Amino acid sequence: MCHDCVAGGPSGASRRSFTRFLAAGAGLTVLAACTPEAPAGVPPSSSSAAPAVTSQVPSPVAAPSVESTTAAVEPPPQAPVPPSATLPRQFSLTDPASPWLVVNKHRPLSPADYVPADLVHPNVRLAVSGEAALLNSTTAVAAEAMFAAAAHDGVSITLASGYRSYGTQVATYNGYVATRGQADADTASARPGYSEHQSGWSFDIGDGGGACGFQPCFADQPAAVWAKANGHRFGFVVRYPWMFHPITGYYYEPWHLRYLGVEAATDMAARGISTAEEYFGVDAAPAYA
Known part of the structure; x- marks a missing residue:
């Protein structure tokens, strides 16, 4: 709100003086003061610099709008x-050979039958x-270092499932569908071409004691506890x-580890x-698109 605008003309001025005040253009200046910026090139007026007054009162001049005096445009978000x-x-x-590859229910491997060129047996x-x-x-080199560090701490970790080819994933997924139905299968197994295991960057671990393999209770086993606390190293x-399945699309799998590199992890x-998904700024993928 403008606090300097005059509502009814100068106090105590005669009708003729008020007419002269408007004719001088002061009305335009006063009204323009209520806008964020006065029009360029219009000098401030004063009663001493007013031009001669005609016999008729000129028609009121509309003040310029805020839109016409504001040139700034909001930048796009x-x-x-x-x-x-x-x-x-x-x-x-997106490159399947990249450690930052994000594979989920909205982001399949490309090509769908991708095979890593450097598959090896880790020690x-x-x-x-x-x-x-x-x-x-x-991933193999990093896994060897991690397993050795865990063993040094008295924790035995086993490699329970590493690379899985496109053909193997077809059989795995279809097996889940046959026994549990497709809706339930989609929460437990990736569709062919959508599995991190196929990229070679992921693997499942087991506990050296053999307890709770691929079961929720695995989260409490020494291998899972140690890997969760130390894997990023x-x-x-x-x-x-x-509790992040609305983002990842899968329920808790404390056995499924993914290599992203030491810096990112x-x-x-x-x-x-x-x-x-959150770290790399990609959309959540709770279900297949």
Whole structure:
């Protein structure tokens, strides 16, 4: 609100003086003072500089609108910057050979039948054989370091499921559908082409004692407790944490670890960020699109 505007003309002025005041253009200046900015090129008027008065009172001049005197335009809203953007090294979120690859129910692998070019057998304690004992070379090196550190702390971790090919995922997913129905299967198993296991960046762990494998009670086993607390030191996160299924699309899997690199995993832990979706700034994927 303008607190300097005159509502009824100068106090005590005669009708003729008030007419002269308007004719001088002072009315325009006073009204313009109620807008954020006076029009450019209009000097302030005064009673001593007023031009000669005609016999008729001129028609009132409308004050310029706020729109006409305001040139600033609101900038378009910008997308929020994801937490991962603060790291000095950036990686692709879509390249399956990238440690920052984000695979979920909205983001399939491309190509769907992708096979890592560098699958190897890590030197760790295995609870499986065949392709399930494979990881990509980067993940394998990190897993070896993590398993060794856990053993040093008296905790035995086993590799329970590593790489899973497209064909294997077809059989795995169809098995869930046959026994549990598709709706329930979609909360427990990825559709073919949507599995992190196929990328070589993920694997499932077991406890050396063999208890609670792939069951909710695994969360309380030494292997799960140690991996959750220390995995980030080696580049790993629990990919599907407790109570974050509306974001990840999967219920809690304390056995499913994902390699993101030490920098990203440590930054996530320090910030208290639980999911890759939040950290990398991609949409939640509670269900298939």
